[in-house]
Amino acid sequence: MPRRTATLLTSTLLLIALLCAGVLMSVPYAEMSPGPTVNTLAEHDGEPVVQISGHRTYPVSGHLNMTTVRVTGADYPMNLIEAISGWLSNDDQVVPRETIYPKGQSAQQVDRQNAEEFTQSQDSAKVAALRALHIPVASRVVVGTVLKGGAAEGTLHAGDVIDAVDGTPVKEPADVAKLVTKHHPGQTVEFTVTPAKGGGQRRLTVGTKAQDGRAVVGIQAAAAHSFPFTIDIKLADVGGPSAGLMFSLGIIDKLTPTDLTGGTFVAGTGTIDDDGKVGPIGGIALKAIAARDAGARFFLTPKDNCAAAAKDTPAGLRLVKVGTLDDALAALKDIREGKTGALPACPVH
Structure with missing residues (x-):
């Protein structure tokens, strides 16, 4: 066999061996990529995303799309070839697996936490939207979680209303x-509660334990709200709190005669609290790509994510900086009135 032929054959076999090794070798990484976007003003899987009953609603048009990031599953064994391909891609991100699935937490625990955050974001989105419209929302303090092994375990229960x-x-x-x-x-605390399971108000004595030198009873208090009419958000297979802003805007658009978008395709992201403050989220660059690919012209961007988003803004997409729900409503007013030169931008540093 000629030397050149032998060299080519050896090189080919070595390349094949390396490729096989790359396919078989799993690496501790996960991939993030642009996920689907959903119009909060429209239907998803055959039913409206935002459903309101018991209050007058108005026709809507355009798009107010929430955005998502797609991630590889907790049990998916990413191989070296896939990791290298992701690192070389402009639209994907390869990150240490622990970034998405922290050590000490099972995939089920991560999914449960994401589901809880999603539920809480819906509740805050409703509160923020109604407060923006000056519609009263009744609230009360409740036992959100009773920590296992805590002093309150067996005495206080999730859902109990804490009156005093x-x-x-x-x-x-x-x-x-x-x-x-x-x-x-070690001292005791007296709780005045209205039990979640019914019955009259009760006074309960709970012991305390030490945590970081302070007295704790082992509960997490939360706010529970009573709404004057029904608002349901129907969206399966989505987790985390990052759709809060867009849910609030979708609710407001349906409850007011003003068409918030003026028929324009607007997408966005951001957490929201009961007072309408917009918070940062993860995967901002990927969500901007998802918005552009879906057809959005404007992307409502939390102010604390602006610097990261502006580093590589997808072509054809305008980033709009928002810090509150009021900021987002003001930006939408400028968009529908064609005053896009006044929109607050995400500056490139």
Whole structure:
């Protein structure tokens, strides 16, 4: 066999061996890529994303799309070839697996946390939207979670309404921790509660334990709201809190005669709290790509994500910086009136 032929054959066999090794060799990474977008003003899987009953609604047009990031599954064994391909891609990101699936948490625990955050984001989106429209929302402080092994386990239960601590009425979830930590570890605290399972108001004595030198009872207080009419958000297979802003805007658009988008394709992202503050999210660059690929012209971007998003803005997409729900509503007013030169931009640093 000629030397050149032998060299080519050896090189080919070596390349094949390396490729096989790359396919068989799993690496501790996961891939993130642009996910689907969903118009909060339209239907998804055959039913409206935002459903309102018990209050007048108005026709809507255009798009207010929430955006997502697609990730490889917790049990997916990414191989070396896939990792290299992802690193070389402009539209994908390869990150350490622990970034998405932290050590010590099972895939089921991560999914459950994402589902809880998604549910909480829907609740805050409703509150923020109604407050923006000056529609009263009743709220109360409840036991959100009882920690296993905590002092309150067996005495307080998730959903119990916390009326007072040591006789002092509570108005916000943070009030509970402030009142409890006035005690020394080992002392008792009196909770006045209305049980979630029914029955009249009760006074319950709960012991405390030490945590970081402070007294705790082992609960997480939360806010529960009562809405004056029904607002349902129907969207399966989505987790996390990042759609809060777009849900709020979708609700407002349906409850007001003003067509918020003026028929324009607007997408966006951002968490939202009860007071309408917009918070940062992960995967901003991938969500911007998803928005552009879906046809969006404008992308509502949390102000704390602006610097990262502006580094590589997809062609044809205009980033609009927002820090609150009011900022987003003002930006939509400028968009539908054609005053796009006034839109707050994400500056490139």
